[in-house]
Amino acid sequence: MATYITLMGKCFVVYFVIIFALRLMGKREVGELSVFDIVIYLVMSELLALSITETDKSILRSMVPIFTLSLLQIVLSWCLLKSKKTREIFEGKPVIIIHNGHINQAVMKKERYNIDDLMMQIRNRDICSPDEVAFAVLETNGQLSILKKEQCKVRHPEPLISDGIINQSVLDDLHQDVAWLLAALHKEGVERSEDVFLCMLQKNGLFVIKKETRTRNAFFSHHA
Template sequence: MMEEFASYMELMVKCIIVYFVIIFALRLMGKREVGELSVFDVVIYLVMSELLAISITDTHSSIFRSLVPIAVLALMQIAISWILLKSKRIRDLFDGKAVILIRDGCIDQQMMRKERYSIDDLMSQLHGKDLSSPDEVAFAILENNGTLSILPKKSCRVRYPHPLISDGVIDREVLRSIGKDREWLIQQLGKQGTTAEAVFLCLYQKDGLFVIRRQLH
């Protein structure tokens, strides 16, 4: 009887430790909504939850043996997140890139097939935004987290939804998509008295470039 009671107490203590370990690890790795988790984040969380589940059910080993790999995973997630913040190329490799399914009312059927996105899914998303036809859509963007962002024509202010510059890095692919080149962009930025390296965000809007400059540390 006493041994059974002791085993239950041990299980309760493990559950309490796991509860605080999970909270601490998630706080350490940063705040993110579930819908904003990248594939890398999901893998980390799944592995951590599996390690903790094993440590709870394994009555022959100490729960603290699981804390070492969990700490390694948390530190690895922090390190890679920092790298992703500094490099857009690596960020696109880990997180994937958002793709445009509708542009100015025209559906990109080839891209939909590539992303395995059905017309039923697309129309359901449009109806959810109180839109009845793709012709009412300026851009429909399938984000890298799987959500579909829809910009109606009546309220869309941009000529292209993806940034020309992100944290000082020019996106040449976006420039090609809008039929412009790097020289054009540099010239336009010069008219605003800035350079690409000094820009945190640059969007191509209907009334010109929208620019937010980088803050100096």
């Protein structure tokens, strides 16, 4: 009887430990979990499972590694927030599978994404043919984002600038260079790319959001 009471007590503690640890690491949808998040959760669940089944050992033995993993996840999340290169290493990069109706077969092969899966995703968005797709982007969480031609307002689905960092691969796709981008920013009244929080290239020009500071708020600008 005492064994069952101990087991029930451990389950009770584990339940609240999991909730607390997940709240500590931050809110994320299941579909938004990175590979690192999944590894952390799997290891944590295994540690907690062992602490429950080993009735002769204290559950406190599992608390130290669990909260160590939680701390590791928090530190890494901060690094991912500050460094684009670190994000790409741990979470990968989104890739464009369809651009203006053209299917990039080389990218599909590299990502091991077959045509049946692609067509299923297209049909799920009430699209009959890839020719109706402006961009189909395979996101870092494995989901396929699809932008229809008739609804798409951008000339590229990824930002030209993210948190002050110029995305060279987007410039390459657009057959432009940094000098062109800086000149376009200058027309919008922006002197440095480091001051830009987000910059997208829309069909009617640049969409720019500047970084917020203590003395000024973010602003939006469009260049026709």
